[in-house]
Amino acid sequence: MTDSPQGPPQTGGLPEYAPGQAPGQPPHPPTRRGGLALAALIVGISAFVIGWIPILGLLLGVAGIILGILAMRRPGGRSFGLAGLIGSSLAVLANVLVTIVVVVALVNSGIGTAVLTDAQPVITPCYSFNGPGDYLSNQSAEKTDACITTLELWGERDADGVINKTGVGSILGSVLVEPVAVASTDDWVPGGSLDDMVEFLNQSYFPQAGEVTSLKEAVTLDGVDANLTRMISTAENTRTKAFLTVFAPDIYQSAGEPVKFFLISFVIPEDNGEEIIAAAIDSWRWK
Incomplete structure (x- = not known):
């Protein structure tokens, strides 16, 4: 009698099932990381690498976050998707921080939103700013040393009201900066604030210049609180008239007098008044 060889039981051609797999179910496919997870x-x-580049890093980071979330919902995509999500989130955070730093640096450097196409720098011992280039600088050394600025638009109007900037004739517009002695401001508004000074000028000085349309608009001159007052001029053909008022951060000297308050006036006969005012505000720097 011959012994039959021992071996594994024959299944008769029936499929083998993995643990936990019910009969009749197809075998589990191998787990794969899809293209979405890899992407x-x-x-x-x-x-993460270029997250420091403004805008570009932000857009790429947002795209990576979306892809990461979608990949984590796919079988086998959790690890790659999570890695992509973390890297993209860090990139977005870094991009926002870098953008804030860049914007602050641009503001502090004097690069503002308003840039005159034809500007002239005005420099005094107290301040500097960009004035309109087609206005004549009626400055003397004494005025400059006293921190007084006088820029004037000279010319004539033709029969149609068009301005011919001849450099002679009549003064059609101006940008003036006038320092006011501390003794005067203390007399006008003893120990007062900028708001008190604006109210004082509204009762005494502004009515002589025209009709006030906006008394108080908060602005800053090189980080110092200032006020912009807009009005309709009594002078004919003036398109824009406004006053900037500000207490300087330090006490300066003007013609031997200590000064701290400055009155900046704009009388603009053309349509670029807002541009001139904005450029002066953006470029203003205290010495």
Whole structure:
């Protein structure tokens, strides 16, 4: 009698099932990381590397976050998707911080939103700013040393009201900066604030210049609180008239007198008044 060889039981051609797999179910396919998970990882790494570039890093980071979330919902995509999500999130955070730093640096450097196409720098011992280039500087050394600025638009109007900037004739517009002695401001508003000074000028000085349309608009001159007052001029053909008022951060000297309050007036006969005012505000620097 011959012994039959021992071996594993024959299944008769029936399929073998993995643990936990019910009969009749097809075998589990092997787990694969799809292209979406790989894309999330690549975009996340790229966003993390260039996240410091404003706008570009932000856009790439947002795209990576979306891809990472979608990849994590796919079978086998959790690890790559999570890595892409983390890298992209860090990129977005870094990009926001860098953008804030860049904006603050631009503001502090004097690069503002308003840039005159034809500007002339005005420099005194107290301040500097950019004035309109087609206005003549009626400055003397004494005025400059006293921190007084006089820019004037000279010319004539033709029969149609068009301005011919001849440099002679009549004064059609001006940008003036006048320092006021501390003794005067203390007499007008003893120990007063900028708001008190604006109210005082509204009762005494502004009515002589025209009709006030906006008394108080808060602005800053090189980080110092200032006020912009707009009005309709009594002078014919004036398109824009406004006054900037500000207490300087330090006490300066003007013709031997200590000064701290400055009155800046704008009388603009053309349509570029807002541009001239904005450029002066943006470029203003205290010495």
